Amino acid sequence: MVKKPKIAIFKFTGCAGCQLELLHLEDIFLDLLELFDINYWVMVKRDNDEKEWDISLVEGGISTPKEIEEIKQIRKKTKFLVAFGDCAIGGCIPSIRNWIPQMEAENQVYPDTSTIHSMKVLGIGEYVKVDAILKGCPPHRETIVELLKSALLKIRPRLKQHPVCVECKFRDNACLITSKKMACMGPVTSAGCGAICPSLGRECEGCFGPMSNPNASALASIFKDIGFSEDDIKRKFRKYAGMSSEFQKEALHEWKK
Amino acid sequence: MKALIIEKNSMNILLERFLEEYRVFGPTKPGSDSTFDEIKSIEQLHLDYISTVLPPKKFFLPPNETLFSFNIKNGKFTTKEIRPDEKILILGIHPCDVHALLKLDKFFSGDFNDLYYQNRRKNSAIIALNCVEPSEHSFCRSLGTGPFLNEGYDILLTDVGTNYLIEIGTSTGKRLVKGLNLTNASEEDFHEKERRLKLMEKKFKKSMNISWLPKIARENLDHDIWFDLGERGGVAGSFPCLSCGSCTFVCPTCYCYEVYDAVDLSLKSGTRNRELDSCQLLEYAEVALGGNFRRDRKDRIHHWMLCKFGAAAGGKNSSCVGCGRCIRVCPSKIDITEVAKALRRG
Numbered sequence: 001m002v003k004k005p006k007i008a009i010f011k012f013t014g015c016a017g018c019q020l021e022l023l024h025l026e027d028i029f030l031d032l033l034e035l036f037d038i039n040y041w042v043m044v045k046r047d048n049d050e051k052e053w054d055i056s057l058v059e060g061g062i063s064t065p066k067e068i069e070e071i072k073q074i075r076k077k078t079k080f081l082v083a084f085g086d087c088a089i090g091g092c093i094p095s096i097r098n099w100i101p102q103m104e105a106e107n108q109v110y111p112d113t114s115t116i117h118s119m120k121v122l123g124i125g126e127y128v129k130v131d132a133i134l135k136g137c138p139p140h141r142e143t144i145v146e147l148l149k150s151a152l153l154k155i156r157p158r159l160k161q162h163p164v165c166v167e168c169k170f171r172d173n174a175c176l177i178t179s180k181k182m183a184c185m186g187p188v189t190s191a192g193c194g195a196i197c198p199s200l201g202r203e204c205e206g207c208f209g210p211m212s213n214p215n216a217s218a219l220a221s222i223f224k225d226i227g228f229s230e231d232d233i234k235r236k237f238r239k240y241a242g243m244s245s246e247f248q249k250e251a252l253h254e255w256k257k
Numbered sequence: 258m259k260a261l262i263i264e265k266n267s268m269n270i271l272l273e274r275f276l277e278e279y280r281v282f283g284p285t286k287p288g289s290d291s292t293f294d295e296i297k298s299i300e301q302l303h304l305d306y307i308s309t310v311l312p313p314k315k316f317f318l319p320p321n322e323t324l325f326s327f328n329i330k331n332g333k334f335t336t337k338e339i340r341p342d343e344k345i346l347i348l349g350i351h352p353c354d355v356h357a358l359l360k361l362d363k364f365f366s367g368d369f370n371d372l373y374y375q376n377r378r379k380n381s382a383i384i385a386l387n388c389v390e391p392s393e394h395s396f397c398r399s400l401g402t403g404p405f406l407n408e409g410y411d412i413l414l415t416d417v418g419t420n421y422l423i424e425i426g427t428s429t430g431k432r433l434v435k436g437l438n439l440t441n442a443s444e445e446d447f448h449e450k451e452r453r454l455k456l457m458e459k460k461f462k463k464s465m466n467i468s469w470l471p472k473i474a475r476e477n478l479d480h481d482i483w484f485d486l487g488e489r490g491g492v493a494g495s496f497p498c499l500s501c502g503s504c505t506f507v508c509p510t511c512y513c514y515e516v517y518d519a520v521d522l523s524l525k526s527g528t529r530n531r532e533l534d535s536c537q538l539l540e541y542a543e544v545a546l547g548g549n550f551r552r553d554r555k556d557r558i559h560h561w562m563l564c565k566f567g568a569a570a571g572g573k574n575s576s577c578v579g580c581g582r583c584i585r586v587c588p589s590k591i592d593i594t595e596v597a598k599a600l601r602r603g
Contacts, residue, residue: 031522149520158517162502162538169506169586170320170533172311174290177588187501187588212539215488215554218497222588225496 005054005151008040009084010074012060012067013094013121018085019043019059021138028145035152052077055151057084057134061091061121068127075128080151083123083130086137086209090243091121093137099238099251122243132157135190137207137240143192160191161212164204168195176203181226185236188214188246206239210246220250260442261423261434268421269299270437272348278433279346279382282316284309289392289585296348304349304414307392308582312354312509313347317361317377320506321532324373324516328526341373346382349414352406353397353580355385357509359409360576364512382429385410389453391460394581396594399464402578404457405450417449465579465594466601471568473600478559482599486591487555493595495587498558502535504583504591505561510576511535536560562596 009019023044025032039049056078062068075081086092097105098120106113124130134143143159150157160166164186168175176182176198185206186198192208210216216237223233234253242251263271275281276297284291284306291306293313311320325338362378365371388397388404397403406413411430415422422442425431485491486498505511515534520527534541537557542550551557563569565583567576577593584592 028522035522035524145522149522149524152524153520161540162535163499165499165501165503166506166535166538169311169503172292172315174310175503175586175588178586179290184588187499187503213500213552213554215497215499218491218499218589221496 004035004037006039006049006052007036007148008053008056008074008078009038009043010040010056010058010060010070011043012058012071012088012124013063014060014085014087014092016043016059018057018087018134018136018138021141022057022144025141025145032145032148036148050077053079055080055082055148057082058088058124059084061087061094062124062127063094063119063121064117065119066117071124071128080131081124081128082147083125083133085134085139086207086240087121088124089133089135089209090123090125090241092209092240094121095243096238097121098243134159135208136192137209140192140194162191163187163211163214164189164191164193164195164198164208167191167193168198171195171199173198176201177222177226183223183226183228183232183236185219188216188219206236206241209241210244214246216247216250260425260446261439262417262420262442262446263423263439264420265416268302268304270439271434272296272299272302274433274437275346275348275382275384279344281346281348282313283348293347302348304386304416306349307390308351308395308580308585310582310586311507312357312580312582313350314354314357314361314509314511316345316347316381317358317374318365318512318514318533321530322373323528323530326526326528327518330525341377342380344380344382345377346384348384349386350383351386351388351580352403353388353395353578354509355383355406355409356397356402356578357580358383360510360578361512382411382433383409384412384414387413387415387450387454389416389457391457391462392581392585393462394584395579396461396463396465396581397579398458398461399466400577400579405454415450415453417446417453420446422446422450463581463584463592463594465577465597467566467576467597470566470597470600471563474559474563474566475568477600477603480600482596483555483559486558486596487553491589491591492599493592495591495595496589498537498554498591499589500537500539500554500557501588502537503586503588505535505537506533507582507586508565508577509580509582510565510578513541536564558591562593565593566597 083089106116147157176184182203184203186204189206190208190211197204220233237247237250241247281296282293283296284303285294287303287305289307291309296302323339325336327336365374385406410426413424491497513534514531516531518529565577
């Protein structure tokens with residue numbers, strides 16, 4: 001029997017939803033444990049092994065100086081580091097606060113801010129080298145399994161980079177932008193969810209972050225054309241990936257009038 | 258072959274006959290956003306539809322299908338092919354979509370026989386329906402693929418008022434109406450069909466002249482139009498392309514697909530699958546070490562338009578049938594007929 005790869009799971013600034021998605025693998029979870037040892041997972045295990053790991057799945061963005069030190073330590077002890085979910089990739093929803101002054105954000109939440117040592121929320125890739133990313137808020141269970149299997153087989157995982165529109169068309173859905181004039185983020189958002197929201201008549205919110213090579217400025221112009229205000233559009237692009245280079249211009253709202 | 262008529266109110270007679278032999282699929286909603294779904298009773302059927310989101314291509318080249326399964330046991334490798342053999346009948350398919358199937362037939366039985374596609378086609382019956390009301394986006398007339406049909410059907414229906422005119426195209430069609438006690442069509446029914454064709458032809462708002470277009474498009478690689486479509490301002494009131502690929506998935510003649518293996522958690526067995534792909538996606542033309550033949554958006558939209566103008570595979574296989582789905586679905590309002598016009602203007 002080949003030695004099982006050791007997995008560690010960490011959480012920084014985020015909601016723990018990505019880890020929860022791992023637990024939701026209930027029906028195949030025991031099969032996964034045949035293939036991997038989970039050596040570090042504070043959310044689930046009492047005894048955690050802090051030696052080196054083959055794969056680290058890191059959830060959450062980095063928002064304090066302490067977290068910077070921790071992620072650097074994890075990197076040192078990890079062979080293969082995965083940014084697990086949108087927060088670890090680019091800050092995701094917590095990064096909405098990056099758009100207002102730090103003190104203002106702190107004062108809105110904490111009565112006493114003297115013990116808060118917080119800074120802008122950014123993805124772990126700002127501080128350490130990342131080997132793979134799992135998009136999504138949270139990532140879809142199938143993409144998690146695909147990545148882990150590919151790691152064992154030593155092949156490139158088949159992770160989708162194309163837009164939600166592809167999966168939406170596969171489900172025979174009429175386009176929400178053209179038929180319902182809804183501000184759907186599908187055309188710039190990475191697929192992987194199976195177009196869940198559009199299939200239920202809800203516009204895509206963009207929770208898988210930017211697709212490969214999105215034309216964000218064109219979509220912003222389309223939203224404006226169907227009647228959305230510039231503030232609405234700005235919020236759309238800030239919600240899940242405002243820190244990303246792909247959406248930065250639209251999130252900042254510097255696009256052409 | 259002789260023609261028949263059936264009262265619109267009695268269409269259930271035909272449907273019940275079809276259901277004896279086939280799983281029947283047809284348009285299930287009125288309007289332009291209809292879909293082809295399974296029909297089990299006549300109330301579900303909406304022959305008054307204008308267009309569907311996905312074309313009937315989905316029955317013969319599904320968005321995702323399993324080709325075979327594989328297994329390694331004691332060092333021995335075995336495969337098990339999955340052969341589609343279900344008998345299906347598509348009811349109410351418009352002439353443009355029938356022409357598209359004829360084009361796909363050519364592609365999937367050209368240099369290579371695609372048995373998955375061919376089996377599905379062999380096991381299917383096509384009950385076509387002539388168009389008496391064009392969609393605002395369609396331009397089949399200018400491409401000779403509609404609005405009325407001359408080939409590719411087992412049975413052809415035409416709305417001639419309170420009745421459908423039934424024309425038979427194949428022995429399958431003949432068998433399916435045999436013994437149903439339908440009335441023979443009269444000279445007048447054919448006159449009415451002719452009259453409706455003439456009326457219909459006047460209703461088209463769009464057209465596309467594709468003669469020499471592939472050549473024109475190829476010789477104008479640096480035409481402003483490709484830059485406008487790719488990043489800048491769009492063409493004829495459109496926005497720039499989003500590269501979302503919707504146009505290619507709703508296109509009844511786009512056949513590009515990707516093949517991949519899915520291994521299960523035993524790491525010893527799995528399936529080989531194929532999934533529709535799109536030349537509008539960045540990953541489509543990606544090769545080893547991150548090379549990409551069409552990294553720029555403008556090159557991708559140029560490639561697709563050229564293909565639809567009839568240039569793909571040496572001009573043998575692709576081209577457009579004028580169904581108008583790509584125009585309807587495009588969030589950027591890109592209109593292939595306007596692009597063609599702009600190119601002709603030079």
